[in-house]
Amino acid sequence: RPAEYVPWEVVHWEHFNTPDVIIKPGIMPGECWAFEGANGYVAIQLSMPIYVSGFSLEHTPKELTPFGHIESAPRKFSVWGLLSLEDKDEEFLGRFEFEDNGKSLQTFDAVVREKAFHLVELRIESNHGHLEYTCLYRFRVHGRPAI
Structure with a gap:
C-alpha cells in the first residue's frame, strides 16, 4: 500500500486492487479493479486450454451502492x-x-469456435456513464477442457 504524506496531517493510506481481483470471490463495494476512463483491457490465462462457451460479468448490486446506481459498471465489451x-x-x-x-x-x-484457447482478453469499450473510472468486479470464462 502506498502511503501519502501530507504535512501536519495524519498519514493517509490508499489501497489499489490489482486486476487479479476480478477472478476472486467478492462483490462488496470497492472489491473491484478500477481503471481510469471508460475503456481498458485485461488478459486472463486459463489453467488449461478450453473450448470457450460463454462468459459471466458481475458487478456489485445497485442495492449495495450508496446512491443506488452503477455508473462505473462496464457497459459494452468484447472478448477475444x-x-x-x-x-x-x-x-x-x-x-x-x-x-x-x-x-x-x-x-x-x-x-x-472449434479451437481451444489458453487465454482470453476482455476489452471494456464503455461504462454506464462514470467519467473518471470503470470498476470491474468479476469476470468468469465458461467452457470445457480441451483434453
Missing part, C-alpha cells in the same frame, strides 16, 4: 481468444452489453 500472450491471431468470441437494469451477475454466450 488467444493461444498465448505472443499470439497475433486473436479470435473474436463476441461483443456484449452489461445491462444496468439487469441482474448483478449476467451471462453471455460466446461465438462458438
Whole structure:
C-alpha cells in the first residue's frame, strides 16, 4: 500500500486492487479493479486450454451502492481468444452489453469456435456513464477442457 504524506496531517493510506481481483470471490463495494476512463483491457490465462462457451460479468448490486446506481459498471465489451500472450491471431468470441437494469451477475454466450484457447482478453469499450473510472468486479470464462 502506498502511503501519502501530507504535512501536519495524519498519514493517509490508499489501497489499489490489482486486476487479479476480478477472478476472486467478492462483490462488496470497492472489491473491484478500477481503471481510469471508460475503456481498458485485461488478459486472463486459463489453467488449461478450453473450448470457450460463454462468459459471466458481475458487478456489485445497485442495492449495495450508496446512491443506488452503477455508473462505473462496464457497459459494452468484447472478448477475444488467444493461444498465448505472443499470439497475433486473436479470435473474436463476441461483443456484449452489461445491462444496468439487469441482474448483478449476467451471462453471455460466446461465438462458438472449434479451437481451444489458453487465454482470453476482455476489452471494456464503455461504462454506464462514470467519467473518471470503470470498476470491474468479476469476470468468469465458461467452457470445457480441451483434453
